[in-house]
Amino acid sequence: MYNGKYIIPGIVIFVGLFTFPFWSNLLTPKYERPQLAMPADQKECIEPAEYMRAEHMHILDVWRDQALREGKRAYVASNGKVWDISLQNTCMKCHANKADFCDKCHNSNSVSPYCWDCHVAPRGNQ
């Protein structure tokens, strides 16, 4: 091999960088899905859990537009139930703790929604 004194360190740096997620996680404890604090007195959200998991951000976005820009305050869920379109009064009535509900998944997956630029973040019963 020619020019090994340049090429071998280059290969080592490349492999080191590429395998960074593997060796940097050597000491990481086993990753668990974040456990959310579910509301104690409610069993159902406005839509099924799978749908909420995938689409909650979209619902909130649409709700924001409907409530603030169009003045519509009624949401008809897929099961026909009518809900008041309001983050403060509908969502946060049950999901009263941002730190134990919203932030768990958002922090773990590096999602930073800008809900709380305007809204007051709920802090549960503290």
Place this chain on the structure above:
Amino acid sequence: MFISLLAVIALGCIAWLGAASGFQYLIGVVLPYAAVLVFIGGFVWRIVDWAKSPVPFRIPTTAGQQKSLDWIKPARLDSPFTTAGTVGRMLLEVLLFRSLFRNTSVEIQKGPRVVYYSAKWLWLFALLFHYCFLLIFIRHFRFFLEPVPFALTAIEFVDGIMQIGVPRMFMSDVLVVAALGFLLARRLFSEKIRYISLANDYFPLFLLLGLVGSGIWMRYFAKVDIAAVKVLTMGLVTMNPVLPEGIGAAFFIHIFLLSCLLAYFPFSKLMHMGGVFLSPTRNLPNNTRAVRHVNPWNPPKKYRTYAEYEDEFRELMEEAGLPVDKTSEEAAAAE
């Protein structure tokens, strides 16, 4: 072109069918591991293979005045003659694609006469593609690190600063598709480039478009369960693979195309990622005349000195009356 397109579509279909028919562990865990191994192994093998090829003389592409007499101004970057100049040239090449910046287009106009234009589009979109892809690559580390470092959050903040839609639109996603679209379009609509384009030129473009497209589809439209995805990706990097329930097919298509890209990478033109550092036309100083370069594969030279010659033929030479450096007596005395 169509073969490449069909191949990528077929790969997408394989992943989709596989995810739907119970091969999720194969696609989500086994193939990514295999692909990473092939990628690293293949990459190192290609580099070592190249490193074994001797480069006996300097063959830099010169794009400026060579170092000459003191009163002639040399081009320190375009015809570098020092290590610093060569490193500078390489840095500009690797980070800013300086050769593409010099790209020209040639055209025959009425007359007939040949006209050369400066053509910067290729440079612009190539640069755009590479930096967007790097940014997207780095952004994905949020799935491999826990907790997510602040730098990643900061990158995402800047990338999504336009706050369009939910989940927030990343500028790099849009730009990478635009850049790939341009790189594909120039192969399709420029006759000269189309003529020299082969299946292995189109395939990486379609594969990257498929990869980026499936990622965009997954993030903005199909919406997979991202918390479950992170359980899977963290399982992969902690060597503790798990397959959580309820990840959508879009994710399996995405990771399958990624595995294909990783496994294909070392054996394709995409190896220019490593190859650019080993380009003898760029990484050598132009000092052909200033420094003696010895061909490394030359056999050891066999030569005979005059003293050895005289030692052999001294007596014959003396007999014939030829002059010698040492007479027989002197030689005998020295022994």
